[in-house]
Every structure is written in C-alpha cells, then in structure tokens.
Amino acid sequence: MLSEPKTLYKLMNLYMLKQVNFPLTNAQLTDFFLEHEYTTYFTLQQVLNELLESGLIKTHSNHNSTRYEITREGEETLDFFGNNISQAIIDDMDQYLKKNRIKIRNEAGVLADYYKSTSQDFVVHMEIREGKNSLMELSLSVPTREQAEAICAQWQGKSPEVYSYLMKTLMSGE
Numbered sequence: 001m002l003s004e005p006k007t008l009y010k011l012m013n014l015y016m017l018k019q020v021n022f023p024l025t026n027a028q029l030t031d032f033f034l035e036h037e038y039t040t041y042f043t044l045q046q047v048l049n050e051l052l053e054s055g056l057i058k059t060h061s062n063h064n065s066t067r068y069e070i071t072r073e074g075e076e077t078l079d080f081f082g083n084n085i086s087q088a089i090i091d092d093m094d095q096y097l098k099k100n101r102i103k104i105r106n107e108a109g110v111l112a113d114y115y116k117s118t119s120q121d122f123v124v125h126m127e128i129r130e131g132k133n134s135l136m137e138l139s140l141s142v143p144t145r146e147q148a149e150a151i152c153a154q155w156q157g158k159s160p161e162v163y164s165y166l167m168k169t170l171m172s173g174e
Contacts, residue, residue, distance in 0.1 A: 009039055009047045011085050014056060014070055014078040016093055022108045022132065023060055023067035032096050038089075062113035112155035114148035117141065122148035126155050128163055136163055 016032065017024060026048070033044050048068065051057045056074035060067045070078070097104070111127040121141050128136045142148050 005039070006043070006047055006050070008085065008089075009033070009044065010051055010056070011078065011081055012038070012089060012093065013047060013051060013068070014074050015082060015085060015090070016097065017057060017068060017070035018075060018078055019093070019097055020104070020108075022105065022129070023069040024104065025107060026066045026068070028100075028104055028107065029068065032093070036092055036096070062111070067108065107156070110156050110159045112152040114145075114152060116145075124148045124151045126151075126159070128159055136166070138162075 012033075013029060016029065026045075029048070030041060030044055033039050034041065039047075048057070051074070052059060052068075056071055056077055057068050058071055060069065109129045111129065112124065114122050114124045117123050121143050122145055124140045124142060126138045126140075127134055140151065142151065
C-alpha cells in the first residue's frame with residue numbers, strides 16, 4: 001500500500017479517467033471523492049494540478065467547466081503503479097462510474113462555450129459529442145455577453161430538443 005495519500009489520489013484520478021472514453025469534469029471527479037469521503041476538495045484540486053503539471057493529464061477548459069483527460073504518459077504511469085490501488089477502492093470507482101455512466105456521459109457530451117468575435121459580438125459554440133466523435137456543432141452570434149452566458153447555461157438541458165428538432169426538420173424532405 002502507498003504511504004503517501006496524495007499519490008493514491010493521483011492514481012485514483014488516472015484510473016477513473018482511463019475507465020471512460022471521454023474527458024471528465026472537475027465536478028464529476030470532485031463528486032466521487034467527496035461522496036466517498038476519500039479526501040477534501042482542496043486536496044483533490046492540488047492533486048489534479050500536480051497531475052496536470054507532470055503531464056499525466058490534460059485539460060479542456062471553457063467559461064463554465066474544466067474537463068480532464070488522461071495522457072499517454074498517464075496511462076503508462078497507471079499501468080506501472082495501478083496495482084497500488086486496493087481492490088476495495090477500485091470497486092468503489094467502478095460502481096460509481098457504472099451507477100452514474102449515463103449522467104456522466106450526457107454531461108461530458110454536451111459542450112458550450114463563447115468568445116468575443118472581431119465584430120465585437122459574441123459567438124456561442126455548442127456541441128454534442130458521443131465519445132470523441134462530434135454529432136453536431138452549432139455556432140450562434142449574439143450581441144451581448146449576458147446572452148452568450150444564458151445560451152451556454154441552457155444548452156445542457158435543451159440540446160436533445162434542439163438536436164431532435166434539427167434532425168426532424170432536415171430529414172423531412174419538405
């Protein structure tokens with residue numbers, strides 16, 4: 001067993017990121033660690049930063065979330081040291097991922113972000129992904145930051161409806 005708890009937390013994060021084929025959000029990782037009372041929020045953030053600095057994970061950030069993905073180096077590290085994670089902890093992680101797989105996949109597959117364009121309006125970029133494949137991308141230009149933020153906030157809940165409407169309308173042949 002490992003003598004340094006932070007080393008175990010790093011391996012646990014690597015394990016969870018390797019078990020899924022899409023990036024996990026900071027909130028999803030935090031939810032697991034706090035729900036199972038493995039560590040505190042601040043320790044987990046320190047561990048994630050150390051993994052990032054060492055190149056074992058990489059991030060994708062936007063205005064409202066950070067998503068983490070394991071790197072090839074992270075996978076190699078996990079392959080070498082993963083046997084230091086107890087079976088009970090692996091069972092906890094596997095059960096959490098299995099229980100929350102649909103919710104996690106839906107959250108990870110619906111992305112929205114915005115940026116200021118050269119014409120001084122804001123472009124909202126929205127995407128629906130399945131794994132690493134993009135099913136749909138949509139960009140809208142809006143005049144204010146507040147509108148861009150509101151659209152980003154609504155995209156998670158409204159994306160299935162928008163996707164369904166577009167598919168139905170574009171496939172109707174009318």
